[in-house]
Amino acid sequence: MELTAKHCTHCDQIHSHDKYHCPLCFSEELEERQLSGKGEVYSYTKIYAAPKQFADQAPFFVILVHLEEGLKVTARYSGEKVQIGEKVELESIVNRAYHFQPAMSKTAF
Ligand SMILES: [Zn+2]
Structure with missing residues (x-):
């Protein structure tokens, strides 16, 4: 991974x-x-009406992660709730899709 x-x-x-x-x-x-796999939530959306293959997982979050290195990537988010600016880190890559989770150490700015 x-x-x-x-x-x-x-x-x-x-x-x-x-x-x-x-x-x-x-x-x-x-x-x-x-890359470090660490970043923060730049934007997010909650998917209620998912494509057929993901329907059993809905609702779920799709987030835009602003990585430490400056890139932005789209990812699934495994947390219960999410906020803009929240620290996140890569959890896994499934079928070439990035899954992020809340960062373990929530350091202040
Ligand atoms: Zn160049």
Whole structure:
């Protein structure tokens, strides 16, 4: 279980996985980099009417996580309730979907 992204060795920026060149400097020298899996909730929504394959799991949260490294990823959230700015960390990756949980140590800003 690991969260990875692409790191541009030319301009030192982190980009999401689907990039084949750096959108900032257009370098193709991207290397795989492991991320901490920690971040905070940037936005969220609660899904009541889920697609058929997830219907038995509804309602559930889908959150947008602002990772420490600066990227944002969409993920499922396993907590009971969620707030904007809440600290979260990667719990698992299931069928290429990220699942986040509340961070263990809730450090203040
Ligand atoms: Zn770059």
